[in-house]
Amino acid sequence: MTDYPITNNSHYFRREVTFDRDLQAHYQQQQKGSYHVLDLACGEGEFLKKQIQSLGTNGIHWYGLDLSPDLLFHAKQTLADEWVMLSEGSADALPYPDDSMNYISNRYSFHHFLNKRGVIREIWRVLKPGGMLKMTNRSVFDEANSWLYLYFPNAFFEDCNRYWSREMLFGAMQQMGFHVQIQLKVTMKLEPLRHLLYLAEMQAFSSLTRLSGRDYQSGLSMMREKLRKNPKSRIQTEQSEMILYARK
Known part of the structure; x- marks a missing residue:
């Protein structure tokens, strides 16, 4: 669950979306068989759109999840021409099998999650061994x-x-078993x-x-x-x- 109304996107603020070179590097390192990417709290789908334009869909399976039906409605329009599986759901109860994702992106939304430790547990569950989470926030x-x-x-x-402070976030991720690095600008x-x-x-x-x-x-x-x-x-x-x- 989140701390904002899931049926109201009037305060949804678009940030600049750029090509994720960390995703590209991880994909190139793991390029064996199919590769699965989840945009967690995907909003209106701009991040997925940008990455698909750059990396394509050949061998890459794209997923987006958000709790807001309004935002998902707009995401379906944004991604109408793309092969993306969009789902409505909560980040602390991900509708994906264990060890199913290679890469998870979460941008400027972790602070909205009420059950943050539950979200971390679910990210750990669905990531494949060697998989990576990239989280960006203030x-x-x-x-x-x-x-x-x-x-x-x-x-x-x-x-x-x-x-969460970066120290608290680092500790919670490390406690779960992740190898963690945090950069601050x-x-x-x-x-x-x-x-x-x-x-x-x-x-x-x-x-x-x-x-x-x-x-x-x-x-x-x-x-x-x-x-x-x-x-x-x-x-x-x-x-x-x-x-x-x-x-x-």
Whole structure:
């Protein structure tokens, strides 16, 4: 199960999707017989679409799973011309046999899973020996000075309750038996406040949807007032990207 409404995708925020070179490298190393790839929490299917365009379907079987029927509806449209098996289901009860997947991708969604340890157990179960999980997400504990938490401080407490630290994630994966490596990239830069206000108004970060109306409107008001005083305002931002590689 997840912490967001499965029938409402109004806050679904599209991130840039790129070709997964780690998937390509793993596929080339394991290229014996059929190869099975699962996009866990596949959303609208953009990740699968990009990978299929680059790697094709010859010898590769593609799967996508999501709990949201709305997102899966859009995924079926995105992938209408592709050979992909899409399933509606929960990440802590995967509808796949033991030792069936070579590669699992999970992008920016692990924090939504309520039963995180159950999800890890299921990933371990369905991965083949030598199979790999690649998980990408924010590391909110490395974004304590982010603009998001400056204007919406309670969003930080919401995120701390949902996201695991990289140390906790590393330990849980290692305890399950995975060989684990975590890479962290933190980018600090100045960004136009006008653009950040747009992201806040679009509720591009799910923690904003969990705030009280008062907290949310208070943050927006502060941003708008600062922008009114200086339309060219730029503020320092912190953005993190944590990539976990877990090999069975």
